[in-house]
Structure formats: structure tokens, C-alpha cells
Amino acid sequence: MKTQNSKFKIANGNNSKLKIQNSKLPAATIQNSKLKIANGNNSKFKTQNSKFMKIRTGFGYDVHKLVEGRDLWLGGIKLDYELGLLGHSDADVLIHAICDALLGAANMRDIGYHFPDTSAETLNVDSKILLRKTIQLIATKGYRLGNVDATVCAERPKLNPHIPEMQRCLAEVMNTDIDNVSIKATTTERLGFTGRMEGISAYATVLIEKD
Ligand SMILES: [Zn+2]
Numbered sequence: 001m002k003t004q005n006s007k008f009k010i011a012n013g014n015n016s017k018l019k020i021q022n023s024k025l026p027a028a029t030i031q032n033s034k035l036k037i038a039n040g041n042n043s044k045f046k047t048q049n050s051k052f053m054k055i056r057t058g059f060g061y062d063v064h065k066l067v068e069g070r071d072l073w074l075g076g077i078k079l080d081y082e083l084g085l086l087g088h089s090d091a092d093v094l095i096h097a098i099c100d101a102l103l104g105a106a107n108m109r110d111i112g113y114h115f116p117d118t119s120a121e122t123l124n125v126d127s128k129i130l131l132r133k134t135i136q137l138i139a140t141k142g143y144r145l146g147n148v149d150a151t152v153c154a155e156r157p158k159l160n161p162h163i164p165e166m167q168r169c170l171a172e173v174m175n176t177d178i179d180n181v182s183i184k185a186t187t188t189e190r191l192g193f194t195g196r197m198e199g200i201s202a203y204a205t206v207l208i209e210k211d
Pocket residue numbers: 062063064087091092093096
């Protein structure tokens with residue numbers, strides 16, 4: 001593989017080495033599973049495997065059905081709406097997606113593994129409790145939240161006016177700065193189950209870090 005222009009060059013000199021050279025950046029050599037970066041002032045670091053990774057990313061996704069006769073909990077707050085999400089817990093779909101992203105980042109399975117929906121303990125439980133426990137779970141491996149970025153897909157109710165309150169609430173639960181908690185809302189243009197208002201879905205990505 002070889003790409004060459006005035007700023008960027010990749011040369012694959014032999015079977016096992018990949019070199020990336022850029023006139024503004026230090027030379028990097030990737031060999032087998034090891035990464036070595038050396039720059040002009042002799043500083044060096046090596047990353048050999050994920051055991052030593054100080055940052056990791058995770059992704060979460062969740063869906064709950066909208067039904068009559070349930071309260072609508074989203075992002076840790078109760079919204080005034082005629083339908084609510086159905087679930088064993090309070091069915092806070094946004095919190096569940098964030099929990100799954102955190103657990104995934106730490107490679108600690110998923111929310112159903114730790115908080116089964118067959119357990120009496122999790123019946124109608126406030127999902128903020130599950131989120132707090134999830135933060136404690138990743139801390140057992142030395143990780144804390146870096147930042148979260150989440151998207152909720154819902155045709156109604158309109159979520160944008162409630163986002164600052166959700167951010168404040170979740171930042172407090174996760175013991176982090178509000179600037180580390182991004183929440184976005186979108187409709188799906190009336191398409192699919194969210195567009196037909198049959199349910200609400202949520203996606204979340206997180207970065208976790210340790211010293
Ligand atoms: Zn859920």
C-alpha cells in the first residue's frame with residue numbers, strides 16, 4: 001500500500017511493517033500487535049494490549065414500547081405525556097442505552113446481565129439507581145466516565161425543552177460535569193416504530209478512562 005502526496009505518506013516496506021510518515025507528526029511504526037511512536041525529543045510509549053488501555057469506547061442501544069397507563073421517564077426525569085414506556089423497571093430507555101454503553105466500554109456484558117428483568121429487585125426500579133450502580137461496576141476495573149453522547153428517537157413528546165434538565169440530572173447521577181453529558185433528540189420523520197409512536201429508542205456512545 002502506498003499513498004503519496006505533499007503531506008502524507010504510507011509505505012508498506014515488507015510483509016510485517018506499516019510505516020506512517022507525515023512531515024508534521026512523529027513517525028509511527030505498527031508492527032504485529034505493538035505500537036511504537038517516537039518523536040524528536042526521545043519520548044517513547046508502547047501499547048501492547050487492552051489491559052493497559054487508559055481510554056476505551058462503548059456503544060449502547062435500547063427500545064421500549066409506548067403504552068397507556070405508564071409514566072414517561074426519560075433521562076432520569078418524569079415527562080408530562082399521555083403515554084409511558086413499558087418495562088420491568090421504570091423503562092428509562094435513555095439511561096438503559098447509557099448503561100449498556102458504559103458496560104460495553106469496560107467489556108462487562110450488558111444491563112440485562114447485571115440487572116435481570118426477572119428480578120424482584122429491579123421491578124419498577126428507578127433507572128437512575130441502575131446507572132449509579134453501573135458507574136460503580138466500571139470503577140471496579142478502574143474506569144470512570146469521560147463523556148457520553150446520546151440520541152433519543154421519539155416522534156412525541158417534543159424532547160428538546162427537557163434536555164438541559166436531563167443533562168443536569170444524569171451528570172449528578174454519574175458524578176461528572178454537565179459538559180460531559182450530551183443528549184440529542186430526533187424524530188424519525190414519522191417512519192418506523194418510533195415514527196408511528198409505538199415506542200422510543202435511544203443510542204449512546206461513551207468514552208471511559210483510567211489513570
Ligand atoms: Zn431498557
